[in-house]
Amino acid sequence: MTLKVEVVTDCERFSAVGDAWNGLWQRAGGFIFQDHSWISGWLAGMRGRREMRLRIALAWDDDRLCGVMPCAIHRRSGLRMLTWAAQLFSDYCDCLIDPAYPDVTVFAALWNGLRRAGGFDLISLQQIRPDSQCRPLLGSQHLLPAERSERCMRIDNQWPDGEAFFRSLNKKGRNNHTRGKRILAELGGEVSFRAVEREADAAPLFDEILELKHAWLRTNDPGSALLGDDCVVLRAILDRVWQSGMARIFLLECGGKIAAASVNFVYRGRMEAYFTAYDAAYDRASPGTILIVEYARWSFDRGLNYVDFLRGEEPFKFRLANNEILLTSFSGARTLVGQMAISGHRWLARRRQRQEPTTPAPSDALEEAVG
Secondary structure, three states: OOOEEEEEOOHHHHHHOHHHHHHHHHHHOOOHHHOHHHHHHHHHHHOOOOOEEEEEEEEEEOOEEEEEEEEEEEEEOOEEEEEEOOHHHOOOOOOEEOOOOOHHHHHHHHHHHHHHHOOOOEEEEEEEOOOOOOHHHHHHHOOEEOOOOEEEEEEEOOOOOHHHHHHHOOHHHHHHHHHHHHHHHHHHOOEEEEEEOOOOOOHHHHHHHHHHHHHHHHHHOOOOHHHOHHHHHHHHHHHHHHHHOOEEEEEEEEOOEEEEEEEEEEEOOEEEEEEEEEOHHHHHHOHHHHHHHHHHHHHHHOOOOEEEEEEOOOHHHHHHOOEEEEEEEEEEEOOHHHHHHHHHHHHHHHHHHOOOOOOOOOOHHHHHHHO
16 A cells, blocks of 8 residues: 655645545544644634744545644744644644554654654654554654643543433532522522524624633733733634534523633534633632533533543542543654754753752743653
8 A cells, every 4th residue: 555645834735635634534533623624723823923834744545535644833942843733722632544544554654754844853742642543653753752641531421311410419519509500690690501502603702701711811810822812823713613513602691691601512422621711700609610510411411421621630620520531742853953952951951850040941842842
């Protein structure tokens, strides 16, 4: 079997392979973060940024697309770093490989195509699940797993419906839910929960949800990138994914006003909770936690297999989750400059461990690459 590898570097060609990509995504059972609409939204939001160059490897068997490795090159601290496309905004990163083809053969073709195309010094491939298609193969490419890992927690469905799930919560959890809704009613009026489906115009809701998030960040995390250019990218991604039909907006409303909102993805029998915001005016009622319980009930009433909270170790996840996975990263160098940068980073890290107060901090790019 001879595969032809193409490395896409421009948005026009990326758009042109959309149908073939979506067909492969369906066959490979990919996550939403590898869907063509996700990366299309990311590209729309990133348009005009000079520090990013697209590098997407495609493996073709005649006119059948059998492999995709979606990557990009970012320039940071003078170094050119290869990452997954949309890595900053994606919780699970991976390639797509047609199950009718050998994983090793397709992945080797994709990776060799990227290396031959070049243009990068460092490699930093993050957010890789233990069951991803690429994970067993990255180690064979002289890439090293990072020492750190990220936890992703979820609620696996063990109940016949949402009410049974709610009854399985401990007494304190159920009482807090009821008490929170009572406080909400006292603060603002009638309390309601609803799911906004794909047919609705989501643009006004996205604007309102993002403004709630910005209000919270301005008080609690004024340096957040979501208060700057990253918000433009996030909004572009959400707009494209909404058009794909896989997104839902879940709202907890109080007197007709949004107390908490969550943008989640529902597809292939699962829910992924991606982006949440709430109105600080209702903080005393813990509206975010109330909303989570409500959309979990909604999910299990519809027979979904699990509710995935994705990355992060917020306290509520420990209270509700009954399963978790660990994500890892792989890093390496392609050029002598990259090798020297990694060696220098490790030398500085050893000095820091000896508590040298004058040691300069490693660059953000190296911290990301080496982990």
